[in-house]
Amino acid sequence: MGMVQLSGVRKFYGALEVIKGIDLTVEPGELVVFVGPSGCGKSTLLRMIAGLEDVDYGRVEIASKDVTEAPPAQRGVAMVFQNYALYPHMTAYDNLAYGLRRAGLARNAVDKRVQETAALLQISDLLKRKPKAMSGGQRQRVAIGRAIVRKPEVFLFDEPLSNLDAALRVEMRSQIARLHQELAATMIFVTHDQVEAMTLADRIVVLNAGRVEQIGTPREVYHIPANLFVAGFIGSPAMNLLPATLGPSGVALVSGPVLGGHSGTGEAVTLGVRPDRLTLTSPESAHLSGEAKLIEHLGDETILHLALADGGALTIKLAGDVALTIGARVHARIDMVGASLFGADGRAMRLEGARETEA
Amino acid sequence: MPITSAPPEAAVLPRRNRKAQRGEARAGVLFALPWIIGMTLFVAIPLVVTFYIAQTKFQIIGAPKWVGMQNYEALWSDPAFWKSAQNTLIFAAISVPVKLIIALGLALLLNRATALSGFYRTVFYLPFLMPAVAGSVVFMLLLTPNAGPVNIALEAMGLNPPDWLLDPKAALWTLILLSLWPLGVETLVFLGGLQNIPKDVSEAADLDSPKRWHKLVWITLPLITPMVLFNLVIGIIYSFQVFTQAIVIGGTTGTPAEATLMYMVVLYRAAFRYFNMGLAAAMATVLFVVVLILTLLIFKTARSWVHYEGGET
């Protein structure tokens, strides 16, 4: 199984730079997920690895071979597309066999590979059917089969699950995870869906505007976001980002309360707090108070959206079904364990023993 | 690629070949090449040569002789040119808009699902399949004065029908009337447009106002203006070249009394009866200029009245 190595990869559309110098190594057998908002370049980057888009500067290596200028079919990659992209006029068998035939494999070798792959994916009974006669999930399996059958160094997935309904998506997700384990294959997976990213990935690459914002395991990206962008992008509901200053006695919210921890000389910072790191409390011990504007009762949890006195907003995630009504005055306390602190440049600062001192 | 935006390290990392893009571009040009050659051979070059021949005296035999604007001067003083230009303009100016209005009306009538919808569509489309020669011959028979079935029927109703194609006063109008018969293509293009109007838009309009004509004026018509533009431009260009019906009915002289003499017939006559290629080319050039100006005018005004969804392509 191949390693993928990108060094200094850049791409322009005319004068517009869409990929701004990316260095990345995907280890053999690793499943890496590219996430980011639409237009961040994640699909473009994947297509550059596939050879469907050109690399303007830099180098792409697959299995230690420089393939920057190699045609797609000679890179040892296989791709699963968002809309399946099965050849509609061919049977599943021919869809699987097409690439092998192009590679010049003998007829019985093709047949053997197709049958093996079909057995692995449990689509043997579909082989005679055309895509039109299959369900969405079946088509997706055939599309994955078309990738597997070529025994590539690297599998590329371009938002392959976004066209499936919710139930099927979960099922296909676990199937991809299983395949990843069984084949021990190197995989790169593009998605805009965080849940997909968090559940599938060995490592996540967060992209924004053609740049890598952070590379890390799902837990790292969630708990130790490298910067404000990642903090705001990963996690749902999104992390609360509160303006604060670093005083001599620690982090102080603009609204007054001093939370302690990291001390400084009065520079402006942003405090990031996940919604589940806030608890309801009495007015006296509250760090923040606001009016409930929207309450989402999800059954096992309740999500509160508050309007703060200073005009800011705050989201709180509470376990269980909390009885509150809109307009209620809510007082919240911040648990500094797991909170993040970002400097004026948006980069994360380390919180030293983020323990709260009494105000 | 603007070198200015290249970063310092571009010196270290060399610019890569755009293999994929180049491969696709090469294929794109190769696939389009036969047509590019075809367009050059059968459209671009002939167009220029037409302009040239228009300035020569050229009788097919022998070489063309440069005469400057003489052919245009000859046209200016040729009554047949003016007569045919007048006939053609009247023909186009009435036939095209009337045809579009009727076609639109038929499309609106057709735009509902009934057991007979398929039948109606077929019926409206059939005239398009009738070879123009055959259609014209049939109409000549139908409209024969006195003995033709149309006049027999009209006389039986106590009317006093005209002599249609044989009456110099009525012949051009009859020709216009006949040109309305094959309107299936226009109707179905409109119908296609009507059926592409999203159901939710149509239903939203029903909720907004119960009056049917409100929906027609404010929703339906604006949404099919692209089809109107298409039919209008194609219709004008084709009606300026009306030939088959005219020559079947009026011959090369536009009987009766040049009433059906059309521009294209005069051009044909100049080229293939009198072998005056220079004059014919001059006529072609004049028509080209007129069509060009008209088309540009239509497209120019189209900006203000054609609704484009998304503006894609």
Place this chain on the structure above:
Amino acid sequence: MSRQRKATPSARIGMLTYHALMLAISAVFLLPFYWMTISAFKTNAEIFSNPVTWLPDPIRWENMTSLLTREDFPFVQQFVNSVFYAGTVAVLVCLSCSLAAYSFGCLRWRGRNLVFGLTVCALLMPTIVTFLPIYLAWSKIGLTGTYWPLITPFLFGDAFFIFMLRQFFMGVPRELLDAARLDGASEFRIWWQIVMPQLRTPLIIVGLFATVYTWNEFFLPLIYLQDREAFPLSVGLFTFQSQRAVEWSVSMMGAFLTALPMVALFLLTQRLFQRGLSSTGLK
């Protein structure tokens, strides 16, 4: 539109009025066809009988045999010519136009929009503006009087059919081409093995349109062909009619048999035809 509703009396009257109106309009549209057909099976005297007769009695089949054996109207030969002419053009159009349409609809290349813009200009270019030099060139080569001038241009493509086909090619998802590229197919193979098989229906539609247009084409065969034996039916019928104007029954039989193949072709394939039409529309 066709929601099931309990028909109220007023709705039923509306429906009846609608169908009465549509049937009346249909009758107007069909009358020329009907009159042509019955006249084809009448004698000249019967055609102009007063009062009019709505059915030929007896049916004059001899009109057909006399048409097929006349020397001044070699109908069978001209029918064969028309079939050859329309058939060849239809096949050529499908092949040549799908090349350019693929390029315009599926591939990205610099200059594509310019060339396609020129194609639209060519589409709007009146034939009358360009036919003279082309005619002169063919007559110089000495090929007037043959079908070469009528057929050769379609070897290169036709603006209208390229425009029409491009709409269909644009509907082919780009991902499909990408998948084929990953599978190692060459650009030519992608066109032939991946894209063309999916567009079988549009290609048949375009072939049908080309057949009808060519079958009914009049002006170009009129200027290029000189022999009665070489004419297609449109020119043949015109020549006969303009020389033997009084023989209405033969003219009508000729018109009937000229129109019949296209009407039959249409009725057999009308679904495809109408699909093609709604796509000639726009954008």
